[in-house]
Amino acid sequence: MAIEKMISHIKFSLFSPEMVRKLSAEKLLVPDTYNEDGYPIDGGLVDQRLGVIDPGLRCKTCGGRMRSCPGHFGHIELVRPVIHPEFSRVIYVLLKSTCQHCHHILVKKRQRSVVKKKVKKGEVVPGAADLGIITSKEEAVKALESADEAEAPILGSVPLKDAEKVKKVAICAKCDKPQAIVSFVKPSAFYLGKKQLLPSDVRDWLADIPNEELQELGFDPVYARPEWAIITALLVPPVTVRPSITLETGDRSEDDLTHKLVDIMRINQRLEANINAGAPQLIIEDLWELLQYHVTTYFNNETANIPPARHRSGRPLKTLSQRLKGKEGRFRYNLSGKRVNFSARTVISPDPNISINEVGVPMMVAEEMTIPINVTDWNIEACKKLILSEDYPKALYVLRTDGKRAKVTEKTKQEISDNLTSGSIIERQLCDGDTVLFNRQPSLHRISIMRHKVRVMPGKSFRLNLVVTPPYNADFDGDEMNLHVPQTDEARVEAELLMSVEGQVISPRHGHAIIKPQEDFVSGAYFMTRDATEFTREQACQLLAIANITNLPEPDRGQKYSGRLLFSELLPKDLNLKIKSKLGEVIEIKNGLLLKGSLEARAYENELIEKIFHMHGDQAVRTFLDSSTRMCIFGVTLHGFSVDVSNYTIGEESVKKMEAVASKARKEVDGLVMQFKNKTLERLPGRSLRETLEEKIMAILSRARDASGQIIEKDLGMDNNAIIMAKIGARGSILNAIQMSAMVGQQAVRGKRLTRGYGSRPLLHFKKKSLGADAHGFVSSCFKIGLTPQEFFFHSMGGRESLVNTAIRTARSGYMQRRLINALQDMVVQSDRSVRDSRGVLIQYTFGGDGADPKEVGASRQALEKVGEELEPDD
Amino acid sequence: MLGEKKHIDHFLVPLHEILPKEEAEKVMVFYKSPLTAFPKINDSDPIVKQIGAQVGDMIKITRKDATCENVYYRVVYEK
Ligand SMILES: [Mg+2]
Ligand SMILES: [Zn+2]
Ligand SMILES: [Zn+2]
Numbered sequence: 001m002a003i004e005k006m007i008s009h010i011k012f013s014l015f016s017p018e019m020v021r022k023l024s025a026e027k028l029l030v031p032d033t034y035n036e037d038g039y040p041i042d043g044g045l046v047d048q049r050l051g052v053i054d055p056g057l058r059c060k061t062c063g064g065r066m067r068s069c070p071g072h073f074g075h076i077e078l079v080r081p082v083i084h085p086e087f088s089r090v091i092y093v094l095l096k097s098t099c100q101h102c103h104h105i106l107v108k109k110r111q112r113s114v115v116k117k118k119v120k121k122g123e124v125v126p127g128a129a130d131l132g133i134i135t136s137k138e139e140a141v142k143a144l145e146s147a148d149e150a151e152a153p154i155l156g157s158v159p160l161k162d163a164e165k166v167k168k169v170a171i172c173a174k175c176d177k178p179q180a181i182v183s184f185v186k187p188s189a190f191y192l193g194k195k196q197l198l199p200s201d202v203r204d205w206l207a208d209i210p211n212e213e214l215q216e217l218g219f220d221p222v223y224a225r226p227e228w229a230i231i232t233a234l235l236v237p238p239v240t241v242r243p244s245i246t247l248e249t250g251d252r253s254e255d256d257l258t259h260k261l262v263d264i265m266r267i268n269q270r271l272e273a274n275i276n277a278g279a280p281q282l283i284i285e286d287l288w289e290l291l292q293y294h295v296t297t298y299f300n301n302e303t304a305n306i307p308p309a310r311h312r313s314g315r316p317l318k319t320l321s322q323r324l325k326g327k328e329g330r331f332r333y334n335l336s337g338k339r340v341n342f343s344a345r346t347v348i349s350p351d352p353n354i355s356i357n358e359v360g361v362p363m364m365v366a367e368e369m370t371i372p373i374n375v376t377d378w379n380i381e382a383c384k385k386l387i388l389s390e391d392y393p394k395a396l397y398v399l400r401t402d403g404k405r406a407k408v409t410e411k412t413k414q415e416i417s418d419n420l421t422s423g424s425i426i427e428r429q430l431c432d433g434d435t436v437l438f439n440r441q442p443s444l445h446r447i448s449i450m451r452h453k454v455r456v457m458p459g460k461s462f463r464l465n466l467v468v469t470p471p472y473n474a475d476f477d478g479d480e481m482n483l484h485v486p487q488t489d490e491a492r493v494e495a496e497l498l499m500s501v502e503g504q505v506i507s508p509r510h511g512h513a514i515i516k517p518q519e520d521f522v523s524g525a526y527f528m529t530r531d532a533t534e535f536t537r538e539q540a541c542q543l544l545a546i547a548n549i550t551n552l553p554e555p556d557r558g559q560k561y562s563g564r565l566l567f568s569e570l571l572p573k574d575l576n577l578k579i580k581s582k583l584g585e586v587i588e589i590k591n592g593l594l595l596k597g598s599l600e601a602r603a604y605e606n607e608l609i610e611k612i613f614h615m616h617g618d619q620a621v622r623t624f625l626d627s628s629t630r631m632c633i634f635g636v637t638l639h640g641f642s643v644d645v646s647n648y649t650i651g652e653e654s655v656k657k658m659e660a661v662a663s664k665a666r667k668e669v670d671g672l673v674m675q676f677k678n679k680t681l682e683r684l685p686g687r688s689l690r691e692t693l694e695e696k697i698m699a700i701l702s703r704a705r706d707a708s709g710q711i712i713e714k715d716l717g718m719d720n721n722a723i724i725m726a727k728i729g730a731r732g733s734i735l736n737a738i739q740m741s742a743m744v745g746q747q748a749v750r751g752k753r754l755t756r757g758y759g760s761r762p763l764l765h766f767k768k769k770s771l772g773a774d775a776h777g778f779v780s781s782c783f784k785i786g787l788t789p790q791e792f793f794f795h796s797m798g799g800r801e802s803l804v805n806t807a808i809r810t811a812r813s814g815y816m817q818r819r820l821i822n823a824l825q826d827m828v829v830q831s832d833r834s835v836r837d838s839r840g841v842l843i844q845y846t847f848g849g850d851g852a853d854p855k856e857v858g859a860s861r862q863a864l865e866k867v868g869e870e871l872e873p874d875d
Numbered sequence: 876m877l878g879e880k881k882h883i884d885h886f887l888v889p890l891h892e893i894l895p896k897e898e899a900e901k902v903m904v905f906y907k908s909p910l911t912a913f914p915k916i917n918d919s920d921p922i923v924k925q926i927g928a929q930v931g932d933m934i935k936i937t938r939k940d941a942t943c944e945n946v947y948y949r950v951v952y953e954k
Contacts, residue, residue, distance in 0.1 A: 834906060841912045842948075850942040 004839075013223035014087075020233040024075035025049045025061045028236060031265030033244070033254060045261050050074050051238040071238025076265055078232055078295075079272040080288050081199045083188040085296040085303055087229035092184040094206060094226050097217065099172040100179055100192060103208035105216060106172060186305045187296055198285075199292070203230040231295065236261060256317040260298040260309065267291045342369060342485040348440075349476050351463035352633060355626050356515060357501040359438050359452035359483065360463025361430060363392070366456045369485050370396050370427035371434055377422045386428050387417045399425040430454055430485065435492045437484040437499065438464070440472040444817065447471035447507070447514065451499040466521070467625050468501055471514050502618035505625075506610060511854035513613075516605040517629050522730035523641055523721075524632025525567070525599040533563030539638060540566055546634045547627035563635060564594040570628045571608075572616055579607055582729060601729030604628075614856075647722040648741040648784055654715040658708055658742050662780040665704035669697050669773040676771065693771070694753060701746040701778055708742040709734055716741070740783045744791070747777035747798035754797055762797075765790050889938040891922050894948070899933035902948055916949040923951055 015023070029043040040046045046053075048060040051071030059069035083091065097106055172179060180193035190197040197205075207227040214221045242255035254262075271287040297309040300321035308316040324330045344365045351360055373395075375383045386395040387408055398406045398416050401423045406416055420426075430436075432454055439449040448471065457463060462481055464474070474481065486492045507514035517525070527533060535543060540561040541552060549569050556565045573592040581587050587597030599608070613621040650658070675681040676693045684692045713734060716723045725731045739745065747754055754777035760768040766775035774780075777794040781787045787795060826838040833851055835844040847853075894902065903910060910933075916923055918930050928934055928951050936947040 832906065836912075839912075840908060842906060842908060842914060845906075845947055846945060849938065849940045849945040852942060 014228040016228045017233040020075050020235045023073050025072035026074045028074050028076050031262050031269060034252060045258050046239050051240045053239050053243045071240030073238060074236040076234045076236055078234055078268055081203050081230045081232045082292045082295045083199045084229045084231050085187045085299055088188045091229055095182045095190060098209055101177045102175040103205055104174040105213040187303045188292060199230055203227050256319060260317060260319055264294045264298060267294055342487060344369060344483045345480055347461045348474060348479050348481045349461040349463055350466050352466055352629060354455055354463060354465055356465045356467045356622055357453055358455045360457040361454050362460050363456055363458060366430040369430045371485060372425045372427050372487055375420060375422050375424045375426060380422055383426050384417045384420055386426060387413050393429055393431055395426040395428045397427040432456055435486060435495055437495060439482045440474050447504045450501045450504055451495040452501060467517055467629060468515055502622040505613050505621050506855045508855045511857050512606050513609040516609055519731050521629045521632050522601045522604055522728060523725055524636035525604045526728045527639055528563040528567050528632055528635040529594060529598040534560040536560060543631050543634055544569060547631040568592060568594045570624055572612060577611060579603060583727060641721060643721050647720050648737060650715045650741050654711050657711050661704050661707045665700055666773050668700045672696050673771045705743060705745040709738050712738050712742050742782050744779035744782060744795060747779060747794045749797055749801050753777055754794055763790055763793060888922060889936050891926050892935045893926055893928045894933040894935045910950055913948055913950045915952045917954040918951050919954040
């Protein structure tokens, strides 16, 4: 969206009582809604002149029916004025800055002329956001300063907040009368000295301030006379704004606003009756205050210092402010975010047996959602069959050529089917193969919404292949996802061409696979392609069959089949690849035959998938992903692959070695501390002596952990499933194994050893000012055996920091990304390869400076490799 | 201080050239855009002062990136 025109300012104004009366379709007199017959009472709160919400009735103001009548405002004449609570601060400022006797502005003459000149020159523009009081910040500061030295307020240029700080002038310059202190008690009470000002007094006072002086105060008297902030005629919104709902029992349930308005009218009537009967002033003032309460809560039922008005059930009423404010308010709930039709949402669960471009849709959802089908001479028989169908693939609605919509029911279906003509549209239930969009929030990148094909299934959850899990960042611990059904051919084609899962295998961000097998699939691939892996003929047949391969190759190991041979059946015949694996061996593929090496995460997830994508395209990579993952899982299942405590148990000898490592580290630290205390420690360049010590200690302790890592790796060895997974990149790391079976290691906060706590020591279990390893968070125990209480506490300190950091990082980077996206959202790569925004303004002459699409760039390796090179000065 | 040193000599500052009027015309035709649609550069920019470009001139910038060399055009505006 290009910004063609800018809003220079918005002017808010107050309604005068005359304006309210002019706007009003009717003066409301009866504090009630419907009579016994359920008919709207004349002059009541749902009077038919305020609009109609019942079908069949006509509006008495405009003659329109339910939908055509927009609704009309009414008004209530309050017998006694009431302060508008949302404006009480403005009123307070005005009362403070005008004389309580002559109602002229309280300013020294000299300063007034300054302000007057400013108004004339247009430097102080009356009327704007803050109810007329506007200014630049600089002006406000200047005004405040000068006010201070002269002890007088200049309000015209002081924003409301600061105006209150300005000292009060003791004597009016105009009438020479002393001023009592005006005070304000939230939400709407004003006092002059000790005497309370009645709203009518306030109104008279404000009405007396001359227009010119209001201008000096920053008001625009044409649009906002301050006395209009005291309500004498209360505007009543149309019934369309506060519709009543009819319950199943037939009872009517009124909107909260209507309830509130009834309250206001009741009290208003009682007040009137009491005044007319000549009741004592005390009773009248009590009722008046009650009226004020009801009006206040009508505007905002969360006003500070007053109890919220409640429903009979005890639920606080939702009045005007509550309708708009906050997350559930009109703006954030209904305007910024809307609900859409043709969408479904439910919990997701995994299904490795469906293709990556499919989504398992529960029957319940498929029966509810529809797709419009154009009836033609060629499909009319099929359409009739859908209409007449008894069960699942059914047509639910028919849109006839005359534009009328007919629901297909048991009674009507025969007739509808008989009268079906080409050119109509039938809406049939969702079927296998239909195009849908699948989405998981937060939708942070374009691959958070992809096109899937429907696969209708029993059960109540959406099913998705585990391989599409990474782009959605989905897991199955209760995650829910949304599904949208495109309704037009154009939308479907666009989704199929641009958003299909198989087309998104390579991420547009870094050019590597993002739809990729993980965890057990990688373990499976490694297991399948290990030297030792062999299968019998029967197993080989099963493995190939599960991968949809019907051709059994010649056995390569006598009677048996190597895992590599079977895996090779999945590879394209023209695939050649020679890479070094994470395990240090060479993986070689020649003409689609895996000759040597075992697959690990990088080779499988990236190299193979990317290569197949670039060589043979999306469908090839889809079938490869589908069948290879199934084969890998089946293969590893035949063998069995699991982890238990024994995988993290080291031998006695290693335990001893570990103890030696820990005590050696401790000793070294103690030695350093000694050196530090004797001042024999050599200072590192740019460091203080203390910093040198810390640095050296950290080095020793991390060396200790590295040493234990080697012991662990040696002890547990490559036939340990936990270590295998860590090494091939399937799950976990060597560090996890170290921490579980040998030593948790040094804990750190802000990259330093733990120091905070009881001043001279982190915990009082240690000597004061101790610098030793144990006193500052060195955890030599492992998780399997358990931590000492002190170690546990230190570990929690370190753990807390990383927890806080992730929380802060996600929040901050999320907002940062949102701002970037908003700034860049309408930039498009044009056909001349330039990048422009929607106004046609050039941003880049070639996309990215090199016109490279990261998704395709992998195809030509050289380009990719060059990207990594560092920028160096050339001479 | 650094006043004597020419900015243009720094390796991070790519080559800036003033485009002759006819050349600039060609660029505008190629991109089918008026001068106002082109990216801007202030006349107060050190490199603009250095090469002596005037307000309204189009500057051609030749950048060497990690992947390849590319050209960029900017129009001088008064600050
Ligand atoms: Mg989850
Ligand atoms: Zn009407
Ligand atoms: Zn006075």
